[in-house]
Amino acid sequence: MTITEAPSREVGVTSDLIVAENLAAGYREKVVWKDANFTFGRGEFVAVIGPNGAGKTTLFRMLLGLHPSISGTLKILGSQPRRGNNRIGYVPQRHTIDAETNIESQELVRLGLSGKKWGFNPFSRWDREAAHTALQSVGSMDIARRPLGVLSGGELQRIFLAEALVSNPDVLLLDEPLSNLDIRRETELLHLVNDVVRSRGVTALLIAHNINPLLPHLDKVMYIANGKVATGKPGEVLTSESLSALYGIEIEVLRDPHGNVAIIGVEEHHGSSVGV
């Protein structure tokens, strides 16, 4: 596993932005996963992989302060998760926007910065400039004035990313941003997220079904399955031993010359024809 270029990453600054110890997630009666220990530092790009219902989105909701943990400790940006933390940018898993929504895309990005403000006054100059910068950083100035309802899946994901970036967050949580994209758009969006991670020193967690397109960019991978969580560098986690231990069944990890992996024995995954 090789990590591609990391130009502006400050190697010395390894402040841990997200730390979990013996963390368990779940709902009133049901434990979804437990005994999770992980640490994510500044500027790390992390993939969160696992079958549907494994508790990936639950992890995000815990980090956002929307859902309490069952036991253990979870710290983000040095404190307990709390709702409304502006230092976290969030792109939820979304169903497509209604085609009738005839509102300029940049309005949504502006709301990402100042949607909390009360009153009927128009957006401030600061709001508009920040939205402009965020749109530029995701290369979406050309669609800034297009209505949300006419944008393609890839264009929408860029706008959502700009909306998350507009408050200049330290942590970025992306819930299945690749789900409606074709392979080309998928690659483009991943490059974009990677650029954001590297240039801004943002810690990004990205939920996905298929790990292969992510592999060239990742610093860490988090596997959630079978009520357990395995976290580490891709080379450590994506081995037959560690995944067998995680799933509790015999699993084989195969690699092709390009570094792509195929995981055999895991039927829950349907991300691609080659397994995971």
Added chain:
Amino acid sequence: MFGPSLIVDLGSFFGINPNLIVDLQEMWKYQFMQHAFEAGTAIAILAGVTGYFVVLRRSAFTAHAFSEIGFAGAAASILINIAPIDGLLAGSVMGGFAIAALGRRATNRDTQIGIVLAFSLGLGLLFLSLYTGYATEAYSILFGEILGISTGALYLTIEACILVLAVTGIIYRPLLFASLDEDVAEAKGMPMAFLGIVFMVIVAVSVSFAVQVTGVLLIFSLMVTPAATAQYLARRPQRAIAISVAIGVLVTWSGLFISFFTPYPVSFFITAEAFGLYLLVRLVRLALKPRKVPVVEPVSQ
């Protein structure tokens, strides 16, 4: 769409002086017409503003349900001899609280809302059949009777308009954010439950007053059609709201004017004009729609 020439035609057809100024002076002599214009304007503004959010949040069916729950309330208040508007308000605001309390996705529960709606209409029918007075009361709740608005009801309408506009003004941006992007707004710490309840109450109050103009059954013509038309004409919410209000006021004024010189009901003209405008805007948009999306220039600061 109802230009001056048509008004003149209608005027001469019904043997009325075809001079617009004289017509207006004639109409303004009557206090009930003054009241109708004043209340109608307030309601058109109210409905135009809240209607924008109703359309944006796809809560049109909920708004309709409020008017029919309000109908049961109004029919009950006729029976016990209090002002129908009080029963309307009580009924629809209670409906608003109930739907908001059911949770954030409740406004999309078409089936349950439809069931409550049908029951409310039935209940209203029962109350009206128990009432032995004029059948016109029922007719005016169902189809609107702005021409009979009392001075007291006029003031109440204007007060409600100011109150609802003030509240909407305060919650405008969080409500817009929550309507467009619920999950992110929630993560940002917006008080979603509070916004949901306030919005539902605002819609319930707006519906109750709009019923005076259009009636329970034609409520969409002021609560939905102007806003739906406006959203095609502007891509920024504040502009769309302004256009929605302008359309509501326009159709209300001209509806009142035309109906004064004809034997036909105000609510028909309001409904027809709102619908005609909507149709016109959609057709023009269809005709103007470019084959390919043009390159858009960079955003202005």
